[in-house]
Amino acid sequence: AQRVTQPEKLLSVFKGAPVELKCNYSYSGSPELFWYVQYSRQRLQLLLRHISRESIKGFTADLNKGETSFHLKKPFAQEEDSAMYYCALSVTAGGFKTIFGAGTRLFVKA
């Protein structure tokens, strides 16, 4: 079965510290992975996707098929990074679906 696991519900770091939000997936096909972010009082929005291999707001994420992971990283966290982060997997098995993890709330302390 397809599944996305985000093991940390809450992650708290100090400003300037590195941050890594973990995401593991389960999917037998070729995965397409995304990170979505929800800032306070804003709608959920795309942060980045693995096919683009881009860096957005200093965040990067590398797909590791061997470890079935797609961890989100930033070398120096900022207070404005505080938000809810969701890892998502797009699959075509049984229809076109996007499967979300339970989310990780990142809190960056001053």
Next chain:
Amino acid sequence: EAQVTQNPRYLITVTGKKLTVTCSQNMNHEYMSWYRQDPGLGLRQIYYSMNVEVTDKGDVPEGYKVSRKEKRNFPLILESPSPNQTSLYFCASSLQGARRSGKLFFGSGTQLSVL
């Protein structure tokens, strides 16, 4: 402004009283989808639509109906709401069409409480 619009933002109802949550997008997107968000469970897909008159079940479709008569609208219908449908609902759309790697655009959410 390109966006997905959901209405209402908040809704309190009673068990068994039919309700509809509307969703509209102005981006000419082919793909639209409904999710519910519950604490500790993230977003779970209820129904999705690949195009007009094409809908399919997601992971938690029980108790919900949808229709896609026009490209821009994708209403979510609860024929007989029950308390376990109390949740935060999100509508989303994507240009993807036949391509699965589509960026999802989300509405602002509808907080539903069923008493």
